[in-house]
Amino acid sequence: MNNKNKDFSVNTVGKVKKTEKSPKNLIKILVLIMGIILIFAFSFALVSQFKNIVSSISESTIGFVSKTVWTEMQRDEYGNINILFLGYGGADHRGGFLTDSMMVASRNPDIGEVIMFSIPRDLWVQNSLTQAQGRINSVFSQMYGKTKDIHEAASWFTLQMEEMLGMQIPYYATIDFSAFKEVIDTLGGIDIDVPESIYDPYYPADNMIDYQTFHIEAGPQHLDGTTALKYARSRYTTSDFSRSLRQQLIIEAVKDKLLDSGLSISNAQELYNHYVSYVNTNISFQEMLWTVQYLPQLGKFTSFGFTIECSLGNFKATKAACFLYNPSRDLFGGASIMLPMGATANNIKNYDQMQGFIDFILSNQAWLQENPSIEVINAIDKTYVRTKKLSGVAFAGQLASKLKRYGFWIESTKNAEITSTGTYILIQDGKEYPATIKALESFLPVTDIRIGTGNLVTDIDFSGNVIQYVEGANISLYLGEDYLDGTATFSGLVEKKFSYTL
Numbered sequence: 001m002n003n004k005n006k007d008f009s010v011n012t013v014g015k016v017k018k019t020e021k022s023p024k025n026l027i028k029i030l031v032l033i034m035g036i037i038l039i040f041a042f043s044f045a046l047v048s049q050f051k052n053i054v055s056s057i058s059e060s061t062i063g064f065v066s067k068t069v070w071t072e073m074q075r076d077e078y079g080n081i082n083i084l085f086l087g088y089g090g091a092d093h094r095g096g097f098l099t100d101s102m103m104v105a106s107r108n109p110d111i112g113e114v115i116m117f118s119i120p121r122d123l124w125v126q127n128s129l130t131q132a133q134g135r136i137n138s139v140f141s142q143m144y145g146k147t148k149d150i151h152e153a154a155s156w157f158t159l160q161m162e163e164m165l166g167m168q169i170p171y172y173a174t175i176d177f178s179a180f181k182e183v184i185d186t187l188g189g190i191d192i193d194v195p196e197s198i199y200d201p202y203y204p205a206d207n208m209i210d211y212q213t214f215h216i217e218a219g220p221q222h223l224d225g226t227t228a229l230k231y232a233r234s235r236y237t238t239s240d241f242s243r244s245l246r247q248q249l250i251i252e253a254v255k256d257k258l259l260d261s262g263l264s265i266s267n268a269q270e271l272y273n274h275y276v277s278y279v280n281t282n283i284s285f286q287e288m289l290w291t292v293q294y295l296p297q298l299g300k301f302t303s304f305g306f307t308i309e310c311s312l313g314n315f316k317a318t319k320a321a322c323f324l325y326n327p328s329r330d331l332f333g334g335a336s337i338m339l340p341m342g343a344t345a346n347n348i349k350n351y352d353q354m355q356g357f358i359d360f361i362l363s364n365q366a367w368l369q370e371n372p373s374i375e376v377i378n379a380i381d382k383t384y385v386r387t388k389k390l391s392g393v394a395f396a397g398q399l400a401s402k403l404k405r406y407g408f409w410i411e412s413t414k415n416a417e418i419t420s421t422g423t424y425i426l427i428q429d430g431k432e433y434p435a436t437i438k439a440l441e442s443f444l445p446v447t448d449i450r451i452g453t454g455n456l457v458t459d460i461d462f463s464g465n466v467i468q469y470v471e472g473a474n475i476s477l478y479l480g481e482d483y484l485d486g487t488a489t490f491s492g493l494v495e496k497k498f499s500y501t502l
Contacts, residue, residue, distance in 0.1 A: 181225030373470075
């Protein structure tokens with residue numbers, strides 16, 4: 001980015017006078033703000049703001065600028081644009097280049113979904129540049145120590161993440177704490193309904209040596225930039241997953257503030273100044289400009305947090321990607337760290353299960369937009385179960401646990417009153433869920449799709465209007481005998497864990 005062109009004109013389509021009412025000036029400011037929004041992973045919020053800021057500009061003008069002065073962003077094999085986001089303290093902070101926030105965003109412009117993967121700081125890895133082992137939050141700092149260049153360190157760290165996650169990540173963006181605080185303050189602060197109180201007496205003090213106490217009560221809170229940063233960083237009395245959740249809540253809050261208050265040209269200029277001052281990225285202006293044409297397709301985002309906390313299989317703000325575990329401290333000098341499922345102290349680079357999860361999500365993004373609730377029902381005849389020597393196995397419960405790890409919304413599990421030879425799906429609300437069905441077929445054989453209205457309730461509201469709503473799950477998944485015959489799900493009494501290729 002270059003902030004020397006004070007007129008912010010799009011020079012390749014003609015000169016523009018230095019006036020903030022110029023359509024091309026407004027478009028360029030909008031695109032730069034979209035870069036800021038992208039850094040915080042709530043670009044979909046601009047669907048509304050886009051109309052407000054450039055309401056006087058015709059769609060043909062927008063399309064012309066976006067499609068003639070642009071460079072298409074690189075996509076992976078599934079058509080997704082993948083970007084690594086790093087947040088760190090900066091040179092004026094203790095451990096200034098340790099990454100407190102590590103997220104990979106994936107967006108498919110044709111679908112509109114934005115996927116976020118949060119990486120915990122205590123994940124143990126081997127630095128691809130130095131070959132040293134340590135927590136992943138130290139890798140960027142080590143690379144910066146060797147290169148003395150933010151862009152070069154970010155490029156190296158991107159390669160590290162590609163190796164670990166098994167995905168193509170051509171882009172990166174880094175932001176420091178000062179920028180984070182100032183952007184929040186520029187918006188006038190944010191409002192968050194804090195889910196749980198935090199009392200952290202070990203939050204770093206401003207002198208980088210001592211500690212200060214950070215305390216926030218549960219319930220509705222208005223946070224300025226400084227408080228929001230503390231809320232995002234606090235960790236010693238909670239957990240990595242909790243911190244990932246709080247960072248996602250902040251993202252939601254900033255998005256809501258943008259939608260509620262709007263973006264004026266004055267604060268657009270201020271946000272732009274913060275952007276060019278604090279954000280380091282290899283996303284070019286022309287690539288940002290290219291994304292304008294996809295604003296109408298922007299949808300919701302779904303965020304996953306890699307964690308060991310499997311009980312959080314379907315969390316409100318951040319879904320738990322439970323593909324990590326805590327190895328014995330004795331194997332790592334007493335340190336409490338995390339490893340990927342399947343990895344050991346002698347083979348810490350076994351990323352197969354993490355990569356299988358990532359690949360599943362990236363190749364099935366559309367079902368996250370449908371996001372129906374599912375009940376898993378065991379309809380396998382008990383006599384048939386005994387012939388397989390699998391008596392006592394909780395088929396519905398085990399499959400439900402696996403589906404939760406991959407982000408499915410599991411409403412409940414139970415046994416069916418009537419058995420079935422075939423595994424089938426009953427859609428209870430009369431809708432269609434083609435992407436969800438395709439995703440489920442990665443886990444088990446589906447012999448039939450049935451449409452019903454079993455959970456669709458018709459009622460009268462307080463105004464006397466007829467309304468319909470779903471009571472219970474949107475989809476009932478019935479497991480039949482072919483669930484045991486057609487899959488390699490079971491080895492003895494133990495389900496094969498964390499594999500969607502069955």
